[in-house]
Amino acid sequence: MSYDRAITVFSPDGHLFQVEYAMEAVKRGSTAVGIRGGDCVVLAVERRAIAKLQDPRTIRKIVSIDDNAVLAFAGLTADARVLINKTRLEAQSYRLTCEDAPSVEYLARFIARTQQKYTQRGGVRPFGLATLMVGFDSGKPVLYQTDPAGTHSRWKAQVIGGRNAKSLREFLEKKYEEDMSESQCVRLCIQALLEVVDSGAKNMEVCVVRMGGGKDIMKEEDVEAVVKEIEAESEEGKRATSGDE
Amino acid sequence: MDSVLGVTYKGGVILAADQGNARSILMYQKNLDKITSLSGHTALACSGPHADVVNFSEFIAKNIKLYEFSKDGTVLSTHAQANYCRNELAKALRKGPYQVNNLLGGFDKKAGGSLYFLDYLASLQKVNFGAQGYCGHFCLSIMDRDWKEGLTKDEAVEIIKHCINEIHTRFLIAQPNFIIKNIDANGVEIVSFGEDPASA
Numbered sequence: 292m293s294y295d296r297a298i299t300v301f302s303p304d305g306h307l308f309q310v311e312y313a314m315e316a317v318k319r320g321s322t323a324v325g326i327r328g329g330d331c332v333v334l335a336v337e338r339r340a341i342a343k344l345q346d347p348r349t350i351r352k353i354v355s356i357d358d359n360a361v362l363a364f365a366g367l368t369a370d371a372r373v374l375i376n377k378t379r380l381e382a383q384s385y386r387l388t389c390e391d392a393p394s395v396e397y398l399a400r401f402i403a404r405t406q407q408k409y410t411q412r413g414g415v416r417p418f419g420l421a422t423l424m425v426g427f428d429s430g431k432p433v434l435y436q437t438d439p440a441g442t443h444s445r446w447k448a449q450v451i452g453g454r455n456a457k458s459l460r461e462f463l464e465k466k467y468e469e470d471m472s473e474s475q476c477v478r479l480c481i482q483a484l485l486e487v488v489d490s491g492a493k494n495m496e497v498c499v500v501r502m503g504g505g506k507d508i509m510k511e512e513d514v515e516a517v518v519k520e521i522e523a524e525s526e527e528g529k530r531a532t533s534g535d536e
Numbered sequence: 537m538d539s540v541l542g543v544t545y546k547g548g549v550i551l552a553a554d555q556g557n558a559r560s561i562l563m564y565q566k567n568l569d570k571i572t573s574l575s576g577h578t579a580l581a582c583s584g585p586h587a588d589v590v591n592f593s594e595f596i597a598k599n600i601k602l603y604e605f606s607k608d609g610t611v612l613s614t615h616a617q618a619n620y621c622r623n624e625l626a627k628a629l630r631k632g633p634y635q636v637n638n639l640l641g642g643f644d645k646k647a648g649g650s651l652y653f654l655d656y657l658a659s660l661q662k663v664n665f666g667a668q669g670y671c672g673h674f675c676l677s678i679m680d681r682d683w684k685e686g687l688t689k690d691e692a693v694e695i696i697k698h699c700i701n702e703i704h705t706r707f708l709i710a711q712p713n714f715i716i717k718n719i720d721a722n723g724v725e726i727v728s729f730g731e732d733p734a735s736a
Contacts (some may be wrong), residue, residue, distance in 0.1 A: 355608075356605070357605070383602040386598055387594055
């Protein structure tokens with residue numbers, strides 16, 4: 292049986308194609324945006340059109356890993372479930388042995404380590420997902436990203452998933468400011484998502500993570516209000532520029 | 537030697553345990569909290585050697601927490617948690633047994649307050665009131681006489697205080713400090729303690 296042979300092998304020019312293909316799987320996933328503010332972190336995910344007969348409440352893209360860590364992912368949902376459950380187990384295991392909560396950084400490192408293991412073992416394929424892990428470490432808001440290669444890094448603002456991740460990242464680079472307030476972060480998140488999703492609060496899920504309190508999923512009406520605000524402003528902007536001509 | 541007591545009432549459960557940690561002729565500490573919260577609405581009063589008490593209750597608590605996270609916030613009923621404890625005790629029994637005798641109390645919206653008696657041989661029984669340890673010899677008859685359906689929280693606490701009084705009067709071992717906890721719709725809260733468990 293050839294199942295002990297690695298699925299992820301080097302190509303002659305040094306590529307790990309399976310890992311790169313896994314990253315393609317991430318691009319096919321729905322977009323997730325994370326922005327770190329002065330005293331909060333905001334996560335927003337694209338909610339792809341759900342079938343009419345499906346119950347939308349069973350589709351969860353923003354999940355709690357632990358009391359102080361929240362995660363959003365882009366890519367294969369089934370792989371995500373496995374990885375999330377492994378991480379939840381690790382968090383409780385850490386709490387049992389160390390009598391202390393694991394830091395967000397520890398959990399992000401764990402996810403990255405797990406994702407890497409599956410690129411260097413026989414008979415398995417890499418996890419086809421990237422994650423955004425947010426929370427507070429030592430009182431400061433943090434945002435970590437992991438990818439199928441098994442790397443993890445800390446970001447001020449990041450986008451994963453979707454075909455336009457690169458251009459969205461450039462958008463964020465332009466608009467990001469240090470120490471933004473919660474409302475500014477929410478606004479920027481939604482603005483970024485509006486570039487890729489059809490307008491409407493029902494196509495996005497926004498979650499605010501504050502110091503000491505788990506995740507707070509914004510109500511649809513509140514998201515809708517911000518969407519309308521952004522659209523009104525861009526309308527005005529268009530009218531202003533067309534008026535100048 | 538530990539005394540662990542529990543009384544159900546209409547709308548919740550009262551759990552009480554002595555706060556002593558002793559071995560042979562030595563009293564190590566008098567401010568122990570032997571009642572561990574397993575979830576927002578359940579607590580486990582555990583008696584036995586301190587090592588087993590801590591190991592068992594922390595292990596169960598973390599596993600229940602993991603279950604709640606994994607099921608996206610689904611809360612395990614008291615009945616389910618008690619059966620989970622029993623299962624873990626049974627698995628360990630013929631390998632490396634936990635020498636713990638427990639009273640698990642919890643509140644569920646449908647079932648109201650419920651109390652489960654678990655002993656170290658992994659037997660499980662739902663009871664209206666219970667005691668673990670020598671204190672049972674003194675207290676069960678008091679609870680037999682005073683407990684009735686539809687008690688209020690204060691009446692249940694009175695029964696517990698009556699029992700603790702009897703322990704102080706007639707039990708050979710001095711157990712000056714008792715911690716009493718209440719579990720109801722609002723969660724697990726401390727009613728009173730002999731010495732603050734948080735004191736160094």
